[in-house]
Amino acid sequence: MSSPLAGLVGPPNAGKSTLFASLTLVDVKIAPYPFTTIEPNVGIGYVRIPCVCKELGVKDDPRNSLCIEGNRFIPVRIIDVAGLVPDAWKGRGLGNRFLDHMRRACILIMVIDASGTTDSEGKNVKPGTHDPCDDVRFLEREVDMWILQILKRDWEHIVKLVSIARKDLKDVLYSRLSGLGFTAEDIVEGLLRTGLNSKRIERWNEGDLIDFIRVIRERGKPMLIAANKADLPTSEDNIRALQREYGERYKIVPTSAEAELALRKAAKAGLISYLPGDRDFEVIKPERLTPKQRRALDYIRENVFEKWGSTGVQEVINAAFLDVLGMxxxxxxxxxxxxxxxxxxxxxxxxxxxxxxxxxxxxxxxxxxxxxxxxxxxxxxxxxxxxxxxxxxxxxxxxxxxxxx
Ligand SMILES: Nc1nc2c(ncn2[C@@H]2O[C@H](COP(=O)(O)OP(=O)(O)OP(=O)(O)O)[C@@H](O)[C@H]2O)c(=O)[nH]1
Ligand SMILES: [Mg+2]
Known part of the structure; x- marks a missing residue:
């Protein structure tokens, strides 16, 4: 039985692989330049919930999940792909072929560099000079254009099936789109909400198709935002701006993937006690910390925990599955x-x-x-x-x- 899949999408260099590594502890390539990732990485992360064992006062024997200190960690799959740049659908950057790996994803996490230190192409720029709201805009468009390209590939055939062979419109669209993970209900809703169920398919123009795609995408591939690199000073204003512009449409979680990765590694090495999602950590082996590690932990405490309450990494996975998908x-x-x-x-x-x-x-x-x-x-x-x-x-x-x- 496979666990539900969340996809990480975002511009190059935004921290997708760092987020992936911090969620899965799978060793992947992370580097401060664009297109570090080319082949997708798939791994297991966990949704954290308060386990019922605590409430019922029993000692449990978890098998398909983990129970640590009364917290149940439930496995979910995560996929990290290459970075997307504006107009990737036209073949820019690495193109958007790798979005095909998102077919099975039931939710997309947009990972963006909230500090504005990398632009939409993933190039390093002066901190704070890039507006991350631009990234949300282009990412939505890239996902829409990806679906559009797939529909347009045999649009003439689709039109003929409906107008000449008299096949049912929603069945034809469903058979074309189910491979992308859309359900029959998504298609019906898309047709109703756009009014396209009463417009002859021969007359649909590209604008109609895009309106339809937007509705099914919002239902079938819901998204949320990991506003990453929240530890950097320029992130605060940008996250407020993101909230203003996108707060009503998307759940936005400030994250510091780098901090989470460092904490999980330190916990694995037995230097600190920290569970993903905790709102603090405790140094258990202070004598074993190098001065560099000590500085890194101080940095995290000051720029992540004191500012945002947590690294946000567990929160974004929980939000994806429990809040946005409502599982x-x-x-x-x-x-x-x-x-x-x-x-x-x-x-x-x-x-x-x-x-x-x-x-x-x-x-x-x-x-x-x-x-x-x-x-x-x-x-x-x-x-x-x-x-x-x-x-x-x-x-x-x-x-x-x-x-x-
Ligand atoms: N300060 C800070 N830096 C981060 C954070 N997350 C990632 N980085 C850095 O950002 C750079 C890019 O990280 P990656 O995880 O390789 O980014 P990516 O989105 O996978 O990049 P591509 O594979 O090229 O698309 C690296 O130098 C990371 O160390 C964060 O939360 N805070
Ligand atoms: Mg990467």
Missing amino acids: VAVFPVENENELTDHNGNVLPDVYLMPRGSTALDLAYKVHSELGEKFMFAIDARNKRRLGADYKLRHRDIIKVVVSRG
């Missing part, structure tokens, strides 16, 4: 009293389920047989019976009861 984390159990699976593991698994998922969806997710033989479910907290269409809530603990035979 819920649900713990299935076989024994609702002991909270165990059939091997006696306590609260072994937790699944991230899409917004609006039901008890029946959970049953199918655990095992297709559980779905097919579903009778009802039980809320392990209060032992109430739940029907197949019960809408799962975040941190529910659910037992599925199946028919015999």
